Amino acid sequence: MDISKGLPGMQGGLHIWISENRKMVPVPEGAYGNFFEEHCYVILHVPQSPKATQGASSDLHYWVGKQAGAEAQGAAEAFQQRLQDELGGQTVLHREAQGHESDCFCSYFRPGIIYRKGGLASDLKHVETNLFNIQRLLHIKGRKHVSATEVELSWNSFNKGDIFLLDLGKMMIQWNGPKTSISEKARGLALTYSLRDRERGGGRAQIGVVDDEAKAPDLMQIMEAVLGRRVGSLRAATPSKDINQLQKANVRLYHVYEKGKDLVVLELATPPLTQDLLQEEDFYILDQGGFKIYVWQGRMSSLQERKAAFSRAVGFIQAKGYPTYTNVEVVNDGAESAAFKQLFRTWSEKRRRNQKLGGRDKSIHVKLDVGKLHTQPKLAAQLRMVDDGSGKVEVWCIQDLHRQPVDPKRHGQLCAGNCYLVLYTYQRLGRVQYILYLWQGHQATADEIEALNSNAEELDVMYGGVLVQEHVTMGSEPPHFLAIFQGQLVIFQERAGHHGKGQSASTTRLFQVQGTDSHNTRTMEVPARASSLNSSDIFLLVTASVCYLWFGKGCNGDQREMARVVVTVISRKNEETVLEGQEPPHFWEALGGRAPYPSNKRLPEEVPSFQPRLFECSSHMGCLVLAEVGFFSQEDLDKYDIMLLDTWQEVPSVAQIFLWLGEAASEWKEAVAWGQEYLKTHPAGRSPATPIVLVKQGHEPPTFIGWFFTWDPYKWTSHPSHKEVVDGSPAAASTISEITAEVNNLRLSRWPGNGRAGAVALQALKGSQDSSENDLVRSPKSAGSRTSSSVSSTSATINGGLRREQLMHQAVEDLPEGVDPARREFYLSDSDFQDIFGKSKEEFYSMATWRQRQEKKQLGFF
Numbered sequence: 001m002d003i004s005k006g007l008p009g010m011q012g013g014l015h016i017w018i019s020e021n022r023k024m025v026p027v028p029e030g031a032y033g034n035f036f037e038e039h040c041y042v043i044l045h046v047p048q049s050p051k052a053t054q055g056a057s058s059d060l061h062y063w064v065g066k067q068a069g070a071e072a073q074g075a076a077e078a079f080q081q082r083l084q085d086e087l088g089g090q091t092v093l094h095r096e097a098q099g100h101e102s103d104c105f106c107s108y109f110r111p112g113i114i115y116r117k118g119g120l121a122s123d124l125k126h127v128e129t130n131l132f133n134i135q136r137l138l139h140i141k142g143r144k145h146v147s148a149t150e151v152e153l154s155w156n157s158f159n160k161g162d163i164f165l166l167d168l169g170k171m172m173i174q175w176n177g178p179k180t181s182i183s184e185k186a187r188g189l190a191l192t193y194s195l196r197d198r199e200r201g202g203g204r205a206q207i208g209v210v211d212d213e214a215k216a217p218d219l220m221q222i223m224e225a226v227l228g229r230r231v232g233s234l235r236a237a238t239p240s241k242d243i244n245q246l247q248k249a250n251v252r253l254y255h256v257y258e259k260g261k262d263l264v265v266l267e268l269a270t271p272p273l274t275q276d277l278l279q280e281e282d283f284y285i286l287d288q289g290g291f292k293i294y295v296w297q298g299r300m301s302s303l304q305e306r307k308a309a310f311s312r313a314v315g316f317i318q319a320k321g322y323p324t325y326t327n328v329e330v331v332n333d334g335a336e337s338a339a340f341k342q343l344f345r346t347w348s349e350k351r352r353r354n355q356k357l358g359g360r361d362k363s364i365h366v367k368l369d370v371g372k373l374h375t376q377p378k379l380a381a382q383l384r385m386v387d388d389g390s391g392k393v394e395v396w397c398i399q400d401l402h403r404q405p406v407d408p409k410r411h412g413q414l415c416a417g418n419c420y421l422v423l424y425t426y427q428r429l430g431r432v433q434y435i436l437y438l439w440q441g442h443q444a445t446a447d448e449i450e451a452l453n454s455n456a457e458e459l460d461v462m463y464g465g466v467l468v469q470e471h472v473t474m475g476s477e478p479p480h481f482l483a484i485f486q487g488q489l490v491i492f493q494e495r496a497g498h499h500g501k502g503q504s505a506s507t508t509r510l511f512q513v514q515g516t517d518s519h520n521t522r523t524m525e526v527p528a529r530a531s532s533l534n535s536s537d538i539f540l541l542v543t544a545s546v547c548y549l550w551f552g553k554g555c556n557g558d559q560r561e562m563a564r565v566v567v568t569v570i571s572r573k574n575e576e577t578v579l580e581g582q583e584p585p586h587f588w589e590a591l592g593g594r595a596p597y598p599s600n601k602r603l604p605e606e607v608p609s610f611q612p613r614l615f616e617c618s619s620h621m622g623c624l625v626l627a628e629v630g631f632f633s634q635e636d637l638d639k640y641d642i643m644l645l646d647t648w649q650e651v652p653s654v655a656q657i658f659l660w661l662g663e664a665a666s667e668w669k670e671a672v673a674w675g676q677e678y679l680k681t682h683p684a685g686r687s688p689a690t691p692i693v694l695v696k697q698g699h700e701p702p703t704f705i706g707w708f709f710t711w712d713p714y715k716w717t718s719h720p721s722h723k724e725v726v727d728g729s730p731a732a733a734s735t736i737s738e739i740t741a742e743v744n745n746l747r748l749s750r751w752p753g754n755g756r757a758g759a760v761a762l763q764a765l766k767g768s769q770d771s772s773e774n775d776l777v778r779s780p781k782s783a784g785s786r787t788s789s790s791v792s793s794t795s796a797t798i799n800g801g802l803r804r805e806q807l808m809h810q811a812v813e814d815l816p817e818g819v820d821p822a823r824r825e826f827y828l829s830d831s832d833f834q835d836i837f838g839k840s841k842e843e844f845y846s847m848a849t850w851r852q853r854q855e856k857k858q859l860g861f862f
Helices: 070-087 182-199 217-227 303-307 309-320 359-364 370-375 377-383 446-462 479-483 557-570 585-590 668-681 722-727 733-747 771-777 788-800 821-827 830-837 841-845 849-859
Strands: 013-020 023-026 034-036 040-046 058-064 091-097 113-116 136-141 147-151 163-167 171-176 206-210 251-259 262-269 283-288 292-297 327-332 392-399 402-405 413-415 419-428 431-440 468-473 489-492 509-514 522-526 538-542 546-551 574-579 613-620 623-629 642-646 657-661 692-696
Touching (some): 023 070, 058 070, 163 217, 182 206, 206 217, 262 309, 283 309, 292 309, 303 309, 309 327, 370 377, 392 446, 419 446, 431 479, 489 557, 538 557, 613 668, 623 668, 642 668, 668 692, 830 841, 830 849, 841 849
Parallel strands (some): 034 113, 058 091, 171 206, 657 692
Antiparallel strands (some): 013 023, 091 327, 136 147, 136 163, 251 262, 251 283, 283 292, 392 402, 392 419, 509 522, 613 623, 642 657
């Protein structure tokens, strides 16, 4: 097979092949997301957007069904290898097992994956459309990544903790277990709608939802007509097997090499891992807590090692005693995935090492244009700036557990022993927006931090819940926080509310000034000793008689200019400029004498290549559980979600994480704690001082919006809630009777034990059904309480039929026992049916429902 012909011009997007008769054939796009258990699949994803394709890797997945045979697996493995050779080194390889797919794999198939029983015959379609003579039960599981598995059509398949979809062709009933969450119900419903739209000719099927069996008797009547009366209680919810962040933080790096005829696997390092551990001529395995196995291949590793990557990973999994379905990802030197890179403390692209522009310079040398920041969210996101900081500023200091307003003259003067609320008001495209900064000093007490949070909640309520809240730790202030103080932010090492004023005249204090303009300058008090100095920065030494302005050898003119602005905030005393190496004796006396200090010029920070990553947050057994959403868009933000967006790659010194709060999410109060746990357990050793930004649905700032490819501000204005959908479920008596009749008709049109849609076989059923199959025609009302006489009556009905006068123009209460009023015509003998309707039963039941109903009304069978 010429693989390149299947990928004209390496088009971006998704390409899927299925194993069939020892070869791989393309899957039609309309069938994407459907996977047959007896087959293997190869899935290729090529980045679509121009921005994504610049140096980005493609992903090549090898998927194995639970019932796949050796021939299918061999065909898929060989095809994947040939495809990999065609694509070259810029490809990440994945091994996927049914029911245990990676987040990356699941992200391709929204709203979910469908596992289909058996295999695909060569003459059948991947997905049948307009198929209404069907009965199947799907078990729906998952939160952000949803899957549906075809299971036995029986109450025994149900449990309290999951969702089940009874698909009856023209009617689809979603049954929600009593232990399922509102978000799980909503995700299940999205998958149900998707199935209907794809498989029922654009939505020609009704959807009903059972949230509470007692409140949905009509839908339960239909379910019992298919499944029989439920006996006993439902099974308990299946325990969750989610892997929490603490487990994922258990990372170990192994060096794999050959020694003679032996293969050696040597443990090399544990977190924090550094990139220089990976040598380009070698081969490594990275074990992420047994949850996922990464294989890294150096660019100079041998071809033999590359071809053995998967087999070595499988051998490692077996040696460790991990489950056979453990996910495997093979990455090449220079084409690593974002998930792999972020397991290391730092990561730099070798092809970028010669670039002169570092992360700090990138933000410093961009001249801020408020108009552009408002109209170009991507620029605002990259710079972490909603505007230039010229909006309205209000500051409160937390004192005695209450907020006290701060004099505007002292807005930029904060104390390390206190906490502050800083409310920033600005306009964007004619709309007033707010950011509330919660600033926490290093010396603040636990009570003060708790009071900071509670006072922030009070302010948020006062403003109608529209405040974007950003948690800021002293020394890690984001660019916009610095900008609103116009380069005059000064942090004093003290408590109380004097903000650096009224100090003793003999006090000696040292301040370090860092920054080059009004948008990135921070001044912080440091211990007044010589070892605090640094040649790259500027320091202010305040003594009883003079203020020394000390310029390190590595500082530039912009730094000097900002220092002269700051000095007026700190001291009104005589100012004396001192150059490094030319200090007067009194300068060293004030610092307690000379001492060594860092004298090398600080190198500009390099821009790492990390991509932003989006995760759904949940909790299991008190621990944070994250599910990553790959290739994310606004569509992945659901009102029942709490989502974590990590954007730390642009400027590491001012990293941020966002927590997006859906309006219907129930764990809002957990959000900040989840953000802190994420930072604490991150394998790369993230700083716990990283700012955490709380963003509420509908009030997203441009610094958040800019990370999304497109953004629709009106997206959430017209979507129905889950409750509205449930309330809108079919309930009319005529509708229920109609569907019940169709259910019973369909059940009698199948061979015993055949759970799939098949040809109508009424004649084959005549005289051949045993008593258990005869039970299928009973009225739902009599299910579970039939007597022997009713069984005999029904048997006679099927074998010989009832007289027409017993069925035509009869009230419900006058019908013979065991006859379903909604399908009374079925109980006619074949000859009477042909005589009255002018067609056979098979022809009649192949007609549209409305036409059947019309004829029955005319002939007295309705």
